[in-house]
Every structure is written in C-alpha cells, then in structure tokens.
Amino acid sequence: MGVLVQTTVNSDPVEFTCSEDESLLDVLRNRMGLTGAKEGCGTGDCGACSVILDGRLVCSCLVLGAEMNGKRVETIEGMAEGAKLHPLQQHFIDGAALQCGVCTPGFLMAAKALLARNPNPSEEEIRFGLAGNLCRCTGYDKIVRAVQSAAKEMRG
C-alpha cells in the first residue's frame, strides 16, 4: 500500500507513490534520484538534508513524503539556472567555503532561505540563520564570509 502524491519539485510537476512512513528525504533520494540532500543524522540535528518547502526551510528527514501533496519543494538541484550558478553557489566556490562539501547543499538551502527573509543580514544574523546546519570542516568562517559577499552581490 502507498500514498499517491502530486507535488512540484524544482518547478517540475511530479507524481509519486510512497509508503506512509517514508520521509521526504528518502523520496527525494531513492525515488527521484535527487541525492543532493544528504542524511547526516536522520533526526533533524545536522541540516544536511535541508530543502525549501513552500518557501520555508525544513529538514527533509523530518517531513513525510505523504505530506507533499500540492506543495512546492526546492532542492539544491534546482538552485542554479541551467549552467549559471546562483550567487551563493559561486561565492561558496570562490571563497573556499567548503572542504568536504557534504554539508554544502544544506548550507546553500539555508543561506538562500535566510537571504530571502533578510537580504542584508549582520554577521550575527547569518550565524544564527545557519545554526541549524552542522559543518565539521571549515569552522564556519569562510561560509559566513561567502554568504556576506553573495548577499552584497544579490543586493546589487
């Protein structure tokens, strides 16, 4: 038995059947092949599975696939416009804001959601805005700077 779900993922209409207890993260990774969101903990503590759901940042491991009916999901795979990177993506590369990179999709989703709410955040606001995402490699310094420089570029 399963639940039939119609939803929108990165602007594409999508239909899938999933079991009642299947997380959105598992649906994205195992049914749609969208493996950019990562499972770091499965308990909502690391943010590596972050996606934007109807404009709101969520841990996709804590959301059920069955809840997606009629919703709009944005994942890391939809962040660039074709070959053109989003300014956050470009500044993460240029500013060496990633090392192993496994947390990077989650950080980019969180940073995008933050800048949508607050286009000109202070360092403290960035730090609190990204506090739900764990990075073990960088010490966050270059991540904060990359978000600052991307925000500046996006404000024009």
Added chain:
Amino acid sequence: MSIDSMTPDLVKKHFKVIGNRVRRPDGVDKVTGRARYGADYNLPGQLVALVLRSPHAHALIEKIDTSKAEKLAGVKAVITSKDLPDHTQGDRGLLDILENCMARKKALYDGHAVAAVAAIDAATARKALKLINVTYKILPHVTDVDEALKHGAPVIHDHVYTEGLSEKPTRPSNHCKYAEYGHGDVEAGFRDADVVISRSFKTEQTHQGYIEPHSVTASVSPDGTAEMFVCTQGHFVYRNQCAALLGLDANKLRVTASEIGGGFGGKTHIWAEPLALALSRKANRPVKLTMTRDEVFRATGPTSSTSVDVKIGAKKDGTITAAFAELRYHGGCFPGNWAELGAMTSFACYDLKNVKSVAKDAIVNRPKTAAYRAPSAPMAAFAVESVVDEVAKAIGMDPLDFRIKNAAKEGTKSSYGPVYGPIGIGPTLQAAKNHPHMKAPLGKNMGRGVACGFWFNFGGQTCVDVNIAADGTVTVAQGTIDVGGSRASIAMAVAEELGISYENVRSIVADTSSLGHNDMTDGSRGTFSSSMAAIFASRNAVKVLRERAAKMWEISIGEVEWKDGAAHAVGAHHGNRSPLSLKEIAAQAGTTGGPVAGHAEITADGAGVSFGTHIADVEVDLETGRSTVKRYTVIQDAGKALHPSYVEGQYQGGAAQGIGWALNEEYVYGKDGRLQNAGFLDYRIPVCSDLPMIDTQILEIANPHHPYGVRGVGETPIVPPLATLGIAVTNATGVRQTHIPMSPPRVLLSLMSKMK
C-alpha cells in the same frame, strides 16, 4: 623514476601558479548536489544491509539464532562471525580489525556488531534484525581508563600482556603497552629547579564528527571478483584489508572512493565494509550498507579519553630544568599505541636538557579508538601547556616569553628522539607575541590563553600518473583521497612544473585498479606526498616532452630546454628556432613515439614537522559556567602554502574541532557501560553561532625535503585549542582548569570548589 633536481638547497622559491587561490575542480559538483558521496552510489539489484549491535558493554555471545530472520520473505542473507572465518594467519592486529567489524566470542562494547542482514528493502531488513535472537552472558565491564589499569579490573582480553616492559608480566591485563621517551636526568633536573609544579588532568572521549555517515556499496561476483564504492580516507588500504579478511586476492577487489564527507582519521579504519562484502557474497547480489548516526557514534571513531600527570621544574631565569609526564590513554576495546603517541608529542615544542614521558596504553569496553586529527597530541598538549603556563606565572614571567625562551630550534634534540631541522615553533611564538590580538583589551569575565602544539606529519607510499592528451590538456591521477581540496593543489603543482595554466590540468582520484598503491590520507600526508609525486611525475613528463621536441627538430635532447610550457632549442646552432609548445608536441605524439606521460612512485620521506601557536579570548558566564570564545587566532608554519585558502581552511577547521572538544563534546557513559548521547542533539558539535571568525596567519619555513618546501598542515591546528582555551578559562575564572571538556557544569563545579 628519475629525479633531476631534488636536494635541500634546490627547494623552489618562485612560482607562477602555486600560492594563487584558484577554484577547486570539484567545486561546481559540490555546490550543485552532483558530487557523489558514499550513500549516493547505487547498483542494479542492490539489497539493503543493516547491522545488529550489542546492547551490552561486555558480554559473552552464547548463541545467535538467525533461523527466523532467514525465513522472512525478502531476506537474502544473514551473517554472523561464522561467515567471516579467520584468514589472518596469526596477524593479531588484522584479527582485531576483523573482530571489531563483527564480534566473535564476546561483545566488547555497546554497539559492537554481532550479526547483519541483507534484504530487498530497509523495512524488511529492520524486521529481520528483530527476528535474530542473541543469547548473551553479561560480563563485568570497565569504561574508565584509570579504572581499567587498576588491579582487580575486569580483564577484557585474556591474550593481552603488557608490551614494552623489561619482563613479560605473569598475567594478562588491560594495560596493553608501556613506553618511555626522553633524555637526560629528570630527577637531577628537578633538584636544580627553583619552582616545580605537578598537576593531573583528564580529557573525555570525543568523536571525529564527520557529517557523512559511513556508507559502502559492495558487489561480489560468483567469478571471485568484487567491487566496492565507499567513503574512505584510503581506498587502497581498505582494498588490502578487506581482501585479506575475506580471503580474496587484492587485485580481484576494485575499490572506488566516493567523495568523502569528512573523515579526520575516522575513515582510516574499516568497519562495515567486510560485512557488506560478506553479505553480497552470500546473497549473490550487490549490497548497500549505510550507518545511522547512532551507529557512527556507538561503533566508529572515537578518540581516547585520557588521564595525564605532568611535572615541570624551572629556574627563576625561565629555564626549564626538567619535564616529566605520565600519560594514560585507552584504545577502546583493542590494544593501541595512543598513549605512546601522546608521550612522543608531549614536550616536542621545547628544547629540554632533562625530559621523560611515560606512556601507559589501556583497553576498556568502548569502541575501538580511531585516529582523530593529530591523534593523541591535543590531550598531551592540554596537560603540558597548562603546567607550562602555571610554571611561568609562578616565576613571574610572561608565559609567552617563557615559551620563547625554551622553544625548540634547529639542532634541538627532540624529546621523542630525532634532531630537528629548520622548524617553526620559535617563529610562531614570536608571531603570536607581535600579533595585534595580544594587545587587544579584555572585557569583564574574560581571559586570554596562548598555547602551542606539534605534530610529526607523515609521508608514505604515493603514486601519481600525469597523462597528456593529444590536444595538449593534462590529467593527473592521484591515489590519495582528497579530503579538503588537494585535487586543486595537485593540479596546481602539475601546472607549475609543466608551465601551463591551471585550467588545462584536470585532477582525479583514481580507483585501486588504475594506479599503484597509495597509503591513505592521514598524517597530514595527502597534499605533501601527492604534490611531491606529482612534481616528480611532471618532471618525468617534461623529459619526454623534451625528447619529442628534440626528435621533431632532429637535434639532441641536451639542446632542448623546457620553459613556460614549451620546448626551447638552445645553443649556437639552434637558438633561432621557434619554441614548440606542449600542445604542439602533444599533437605530434603519435608519430614521435606514442602518448606522452610521466609517472612517479615514491615513499615520500622527509615530511617536515609542524608547529602552531594559538591565541584565544574567552568570556565565562560565572552564573552558568558557560564559556564563549570571543576571538581566536591561529598561527602555524605551512612550509609552503600551495593554495592559501585551503591552508587557512585547515587551520580554521582544526581550531573549531578543538574548540568543540575543549568546551562541550564528550562521550557520556552510564554505569551500565552504555553510551548515553549517541546523536548530534546530545553530542553537540559547535554550530555557526557558537564561534567567532577564526583569524589565521600562515608562516612559511620551507621543509627542505619537499621540492616546494611543503609541510603537512591538516592536523596541527587541533593540537593547541584544548590548552589554549583551558588557560583562557583559567585566566577568566582564576581556577586552574584540569578537565576537558570545560562544559558549563564542570566549570561551575570548579568555581564552587574555589569558593570553598
């Protein structure tokens, strides 16, 4: 392999590509979600594997009944230790690895694997685990390092007798190894001292905390070949160990390393890989095994918890006359040499006449200790630097000046034996003294700490191929895993040597069937050793390019020089020829002798030792005991920073891990010997809002044994933070901090003991 120019005085100093902040080759994949990590690999027809783990800290496994699980529809294989027969031929270390992957007669820690299943989906595999019936006989356990060393403690292995004593003990014990390092006469040194200070310290166990859980996808074919896609710091080592444990020839097992989502030492050890292979072999299907975060905490990593005594004596003029340490570390449930590593590093920063470090390694009922970034050094540095700070204050000397006065230098006989070449401890201390951070005012309830640290760095076996395509573009294949940007650095080195642009060099990590053996990325060796091999491989390719140009010109190779990415004819007869670019030579390769390539296979000796000095300002809330880092500076010698951004990233990341360790992270074991905080909620690593910006200063004191002067940089940054913050909190509170982590309850307790 031919090396044209590799003597210490020929370390290259002027660069076109090296030292720039180029974009990493894996950048776009990693910001778009395209990069494939361990769990992102899938094979047709793959099964889902799950592991059943012991809930007991120490128990005899009397019986495992898997019959019900095997009968469940959709279950394709169930394995226990019986499916992993001992192929180790008396190699006890390898047998320990196997026993850690799957318990044999006893479960040795909470989380120890006892059985595993492969099923058509995760739900079926979960059901199957519940149908496995294990009969345990619970045994007394011990999880504390000092308790484990006491007479009367439960003895975990009856075959372990203390190594390193003059006489073999008559009984087995948990004290697996004894070692001593040092020189001179410490007793005489203490008699000469004006001030002698002794203190005891403890540090708790921490996990590397990589964000990516271990994941492996394995497929064993009935023809005896096998392949494995896995997140690892060393796919060649995984290949060799897994093949040995499964009874396969090494060449039959092809291992492809995924992108690695952090390792820090924790992915230098095999854990679940032999289980995935054994399940695949039994089920005759590909198998994917991904650990949960709970399993990562319970069964992989962690570092040792420690107990350390330090005694230092000094004259009033600031000369250290004697230094002694006894270090007790545990290796988890198997023998290790973690205390020994701690002992070797303990006094490495100083030039000492009389020094002795004693190491006592122990076994406890905790997961097998794994390397964690400069393994064992941070805990030793915490204890030693804290006493160095205290002795300096006792004789009325600035602790930084005291360190500068006693710092090791070129020619110093180190406390662990070797005589140092050019080293950076003195310069990093001096740079700290001159740093504006040291002059910044401190606010209320704030304290500043300074401490230094050391790591050996390793070299090891390394192999690199440089292949030039017909269009003149270049691929460099390295065999060391890229954990933090080394592909960029290796490509830069190749571009530098060939004299072409960085954009024309693509670097990849080759699989185990495509390149010679490479040791793993540990010991800060990845960039050091692979850049060295890449430079030699490129120089060999340049020799081929010169030969081809000579052939095209019909002159001798001695009349061809390589400069700026092109062959130049030299000498009176040929000097007027137009240069032949790499691209032009490559285009003619088919008619001048075939493909152009350069290879290098080396044991990269001469990894330069590394030193760093850190400065931290910490504010302590005296009501709650919570410490907040307000400012942090890392100063470290890199030898030569190939890509400064990634060197800074190592400094910042190591400092952040050290800050987490110093202030918050710890494994909490209950009286039942079970881990109580196996998750990121209760084992809280620093988040973005916990940290300030982390300033860095890169010093470059060339390592004479690398063609560009490179030293490993990755591990040293985690060595000083425990001590730096311990001293900072001490200065903020007026109470000497002796127990890491300095979590709020522990700091409060120390404040209360002061009031008493």
